[in-house]
Amino acid sequence: AVTAVIVVAAGSGERLGYGMPKAQVPLGGETILMHALRGVVSSDVARQICVAVPKGDTVLRESIADFTVDLVDGGPEVTVVDGGSSRANSVRAALAALEDGTEFVLVHDAARALTPERVFQRVADALSSGAKAVIPAMPVVDTIKTVAETDGQDASIAPEVVTGTAPREQLRAVQTPQGFELATLRRAHEAAELFDEKQAAAVTDDAMLVELLGVPVHAVRGASQSLKITTPLDLIIAEGLLEGPLG
Numbered sequence: 001a002v003t004a005v006i007v008v009a010a011g012s013g014e015r016l017g018y019g020m021p022k023a024q025v026p027l028g029g030e031t032i033l034m035h036a037l038r039g040v041v042s043s044d045v046a047r048q049i050c051v052a053v054p055k056g057d058t059v060l061r062e063s064i065a066d067f068t069v070d071l072v073d074g075g076p077e078v079t080v081v082d083g084g085s086s087r088a089n090s091v092r093a094a095l096a097a098l099e100d101g102t103e104f105v106l107v108h109d110a111a112r113a114l115t116p117e118r119v120f121q122r123v124a125d126a127l128s129s130g131a132k133a134v135i136p137a138m139p140v141v142d143t144i145k146t147v148a149e150t151d152g153q154d155a156s157i158a159p160e161v162v163t164g165t166a167p168r169e170q171l172r173a174v175q176t177p178q179g180f181e182l183a184t185l186r187r188a189h190e191a192a193e194l195f196d197e198k199q200a201a202a203v204t205d206d207a208m209l210v211e212l213l214g215v216p217v218h219a220v221r222g223a224s225q226s227l228k229i230t231t232p233l234d235l236i237i238a239e240g241l242l243e244g245p246l247g
């Protein structure tokens with residue numbers, strides 16, 4: 001089946017504190033985006049790779065052009081689009097740029113730069129086996145609780161109060177690449193275009209939009225190396241992974 005991979009790299013990287021888009025931040029002598037792109041190419045699942053970069057960016061576009069020149073004949077076609085104001089808008093921009101005939105699409109965060117090839121392959125295999133949606137997921141180690149802001153008298157004690165505890169064995173930390181039948185993901189994103197501001201702000205991955213359509217989302221095993229590089233601590237961990245036995 002013809003499969004495309006969307007790499008969303010249009011985030012600001014504010015939480016990393018480098019003063020530049022996260023995809024441009026150096027990691028082991030290369031940028032986060034270059035690590036991510038090499039991972040996608042070596043997994044060999046994609047006919048087309050579509051990268052969403054920050055609007056107005058020229059630095060990432062140039063590095064993608066250099067990367068593309070070095071690809072061997074028969075390698076994937078690489079397309080670049082301007083990202084949007086939210087991750088979902090960046091995905092939508094890329095969905096509009098996929099080639100005709102594409103059947104499956106994997107949506108991947110550039111920030112998960114060290115995702116192992118086998119995770120891409122697991123996701124692609126589940127799609128080939130008939131899944132319309134599949135996500136890589138990991139068991140959680142922390143106990144996860146829901147909270148609400150405290151008001152009135154309680155606010156002087158603590159800012160939040162616990163409203164519930166989900167059973168940990170049923171919880172998963174969800175990663176990317178998330179894989180979809182292209183027609184299903186397009187339908188999910190069209191429905192999400194009608195969201196109000198609050199609903200739109202609560203969209204943190206693509207699978208949740210597909211869940212809202214009532215389409216089953218399957219989960220395969222992710223990997224610890226797929227961590228999303230978000231904070232300075234994550235960057236230290238990623239550098240350590242590259243230097244260590246897993247690098």
Ligand code: C5P
Pocket residue numbers: 008009010011012022023052083084085086087088090091108109110111112228230
């Ligand atoms: O902000 P968050 O950590 O959820 O970002 C996850 C991924 O989505 C990152 O790779 C980031 O570059 C991308 N993103 C994007 N466009 C935005 C916001 C985030 O492509 N407007």
